[in-house]
Amino acid sequence: GTEVKSLRLGRANIADSFVRLTPKGPVLFHAHIAEYDFGNHNNHDPYRTRKLLLKAVEVARITEEVRSGGSTIIPLKIYFKHGLAKCLIAIGKGKKQHDRRQDIKERDAKREISRAMRSRR
Numbered sequence: 001g002t003e004v005k006s007l008r009l010g011r012a013n014i015a016d017s018f019v020r021l022t023p024k025g026p027v028l029f030h031a032h033i034a035e036y037d038f039g040n041h042n043n044h045d046p047y048r049t050r051k052l053l054l055k056a057v058e059v060a061r062i063t064e065e066v067r068s069g070g071s072t073i074i075p076l077k078i079y080f081k082h083g084l085a086k087c088l089i090a091i092g093k094g095k096k097q098h099d100r101r102q103d104i105k106e107r108d109a110k111r112e113i114s115r116a117m118r119s120r121r
Helices: 002-008 056-068 097-120
Strands: 018-022 025-029 071-081 084-093
Touching: 002 071, 018 056, 025 056, 056 071, 056 084
Parallel strands: none
Antiparallel strands: 018 025, 018 071, 071 084
């Protein structure tokens, strides 16, 4: 319907979205698929939760990895294959506190270097 038409136009944002395992299966949360401009009053809700269709073996493997500790399921991209909308998902772990500090230090150092180069010109 209007959701697929909006996806085909590239009007989806999965930057803040994540996947949770529910008793009914994996569900995609906080994915924004914009309303279709030419849709009528029956247009879809842009932030609704969307059930993902996976094979039972895939769900079991993902469940085992996520339950073992500190991991989360994140969507990487949405694409079309043979006319069907697909969502590529991955299992990821959050950064440790010392990794975050290191990234901040590196970012600050790069910023200082670029400032010095600009002032030198």
